Structure formats: structure tokens, C-alpha cells
Amino acid sequence: MAKKKKIGSYPNTMIIISLTAALFLIGFCGMLVVQSKKLVSIIRQNIEVRIFIDKETTEAGKDSILTNIQSRPYVQQIGDTASIQFVSKEEAAIEFMEGTKEDFTAFLGENPLRDSYRVKIQEDYFEESKLKEIKTDIEQIDNIYEVVYQENLADDINKNITKVYIILATFALIMLIIIILLINNTIKLAIYSQRFLIRSMQLVGATNGFIQRPFLVRGATQGIISAVFASIFLVILQQVAIRNVEGLAQLQEYNKLAFILLALLILGILIGVVSTTQSMIRYLRMSLDDLY
Template sequence: MASSFEKYNKRRLISSYFSVILSIFLVLFLLGGLGLFVINSKKLTNDFKEKIQMTVFFKNDAKERDLKAFDLELKNSEYIKKYLYINKDSAVKNNVDIFGEDFLEYVGQNPIKNSFDINLKGDYVQADSIKKIETQIKKNELVSEIIYDKILVDLVNDNVRKISLWLLIVSIILSFVAMLLINSSLRLSIYSHRFTIKTMQMVGATKSFIRKPFILRSIKLGLIGSALAVIALLILVCYIDSKLPDLGILKDYLSIGVVMAGVFIVGIIITSISTYFATQRFLNLKTEDLY
């Protein structure tokens, strides 16, 4: 009978530890994932912004040397992410399926102009910055026109501001919920030891002596949960990097290191603080209140 009771207690203890580790893992994984998203949010928004294209068309009287001079100007510009020169003759050949093979015979001359497709760096994809760049480029008298999606630029920037605000709110709420979940799991785990705590207190053990093994055990559980969360986050990072290699998330060792270290630190801090207050609650209870 005693053996069966011991086995039952052992299973219950293992189940309690498992639930604590699972809670810590899930919460820290969510917090770590959110941390990675916050750190890389600028990269994500810049990656989208940098896909918005500005096309600069040149007049037909622009000579080859003029186009080369503009090419050199773009190469030395700090706001350029990448650019591509599109020769008007090449443009016709590349769009035969649209214009038709006999297109030039009907119109007499090539109406397409030499152009540059420009992708700006994310920080410069702002309404005021693009306006300044547009004004600067238009100083070149050989530039015919500049085309880009102004509505899309404004829409992207407005959405980025809204997302950043909601991201801050979600981060605060999730952090608060994380502390509550881990705290509840640890309190339930310590609740099963309330009689042991009270017995140790009655035989003269100090509060710090009683708390110490519970805090150490919680820290161990926190480290296990943190380690599982870190492994899951690394898998997530590898998956995202395979889908979005241009972001270079996997190569950003500093950001990844900060998030992973933060997961371990948060896991240790929350578990130790929660255990301290949970044991303190039972230490302050009267014996009759334990039932």
C-alpha cells in the first residue's frame, strides 16, 4: 500500500514538474518570438519598403555619356539600395509579347525611353525624403519624368506606425500574462508541498532555509523550460531565414544572442521571484488555514 502511495506521489510530482516546464516553455517561446519580431521589425518593414520602385525616364536627346554620368551619380548616392538601367531598345525586345514583333514598323520609331529602375533604402521611403530625392533628380534637365506609387508609400508608412503601436501594447500585455501564467504554475506546484513547508517551520527551520531548495528547484525548471524555448526559437529562426533569406536574420548573431540570453534571464528571474512569494505565502499561513 505504501509503495502504491509513493508511486502515486511520484507520478503526481512528475506531472506537476512537467506542467511547470511546459508553461515556462510556452510563455518564453512566445516572449522570445515577440522579441525576435520586435528586433527584426525594422528589417521586415525596410524589406517591404525597398521593393517599392521609382522609375526615372530620360528624354530622347540624352546621350550615352549623360546616362553614364547619371549611373555614376546613383552609384555614389547614399539613399540607393539598388538600381537597374533599362535601355529603350532592350525594353522593346523584352516586351515583344506585349507590343508585338511588328510594333516598331507601325509606330515608326521607338516611343519607349531610356530609364532607370531605382529601389531606395528603407529609411528613405518616406513621403518627405522621396520628395527631396525627386527634386534633386529633376535638376537634371535631361530627365523626362519620375514615376512611383505615392499612395503605396503613404499607406506603408501609416501601417508601419499602427503596427508599431499595437506591437508595443501586445508586448506589455503578453509580458504581464507571462508572469501570471508562470506564477500560477509554480504556486500550484508549491501548494502540494504546503504541509512539508509548515512541518519544517514547526521544527525550527528558518524561512530562508525552507525557501532555498524550492527556489533552486524552480530555477532548474526555469532553465529546462528556457532551454526548450531557445531550441524552438532557433528552429523558428532557421525556418524564417529559409523563407526570407534577404533579411539575413540568421546572420544577425548579436540580435539572436540578445534574445536567447534574455529568454534564459527572464526564465530565471520570473521563476525565482514567483517561488519566493509563493513559499512566503504558505510560510505566513496558520496551520488550520492549510486545509
């Protein structure tokens, strides 16, 4: 005896594969956004303002500068300690020679560099206009020779990351629209093959809710299965990338990854249920002549 096919079971594999691919790409875009934000956050946390001190400044003067800087609201705090590093001119010379591989003191006869403080700035001040205000504010402190930071870095990063967010969001939206249309058509074909069964159930008095229930359950199940597969592929991709890309582990935020995976599950269920509902309403309202 031939095995009977279940209602709406024909395109199961096609629906699951299509929906899995769409959810995977949407989740991938979400991961890129999260990691981009983390990267920007790390850059912001490591941006430094270098404060060069007059050569004639005494130790008491240096301590006074340090006290003044520590009281500023824009200085990054690690616990209860301001993120300020004192770099002597000797240490600065060693760093310079390590970077250039040249001993400039040999032909100059002296070390022309200055003692300095390297100050890390709060993320909220990661804007070119605010950094300029910080520079102006610090230069008003006594015994300050010069305040230096990488100009235009903040605005360039902010502009570029905004472009990345827009591109990823647009791509994810386009993918979502395309896959909804594809899945809608696939589900319509599945239910089309069951249109006479649906009409038979109506003729024997079955309510619309009773007829729709197995189809909606199937749609939700397809969404769950697709979301699970997409989540597995995303996690595998993430782990492979972490093992092969140096420094990528620092960009991972597993709590946000869990949120993305949960969002994929909800999105998968919604797509399956909503697409099935739209298709069912059409056939439940169809006249007998239109069935043919």
C-alpha cells in the same frame, strides 16, 4: 518502501508545459518581428527611382546626369559604388514586351520609350515626404524628362508594419500576463502542499533564506527547462518553414535569433524565480491558524 516526493515536485510537468507554451509563443512573436523588419529592410533596399532622360540628350549629357546623381547623399552605396543602373530605351522595350507579351513597336513603327537611370535609395529616405524631395531635387538636373517612383508605397508599408508590431507586442504581453498568473497559481498550489513542512522548518530555527533556497532553485530549473524546450521547438519550426516557404531563408537573421533564445532563457528563469518568491513570502508570513 514508498518513494518520498520531493518538495514542490507535484506540478513540475504542468508548470514546464505551461511555461514552454508561453515562451514558445513569445519567441514566435519575436521571430515574426525580426523577419518583418528584415522584409521591410529588403524592400527599402530595392526601392527604385526611375529617371527618364530627354531624347535629345547626348552621351556627354548622360554622363553629366550620372555624375550629378552619384554625388547625391540619398543614393544607395554598395561598397564605393553608387547603386545606379542605366537602362537604354531598347532594353526598356524588351522588358515591356516580356511583361505584356505584345510587340508595341510593330504597330507604332518606333520605340517611344526613353533611356533612363534606375537609382536605389538609402533606407533612411524611405518616407513619402523624403521621396518627393528626392524627385524635386533630381528634376532640377539638366536634360531630365521625368522622375518616377511608386507613390505612397513607403507610407503604406511603414503604417502596416507599425500595426503588425503593435499587434504582436500586444499579443506577447497578454500571453506573458496570462502565463504568469497561471504559473503563480500552480506554484502556490505546490507550496500550499508543503506549508506544514515550511512551518516545521521555521520552528526548528531554519532561516527564510534556507527554506526558500530549494524552491527557488526548482523554479529557476523549471524556467531553464521550459526555455530550452521552447527554443528547440522554435528552431524546428523555423527550419521547417524555411524548407517549405520559398524566399523565407532571406529573412533569417541568426544573430538576432540567438538573442531571442537567450531572452527566452532569461525570461523563463525570471518567471520561475519571481513566481516562487511571491508564493513563498505568503506562506512564510502566514500565521499558524491560517495554515489550516
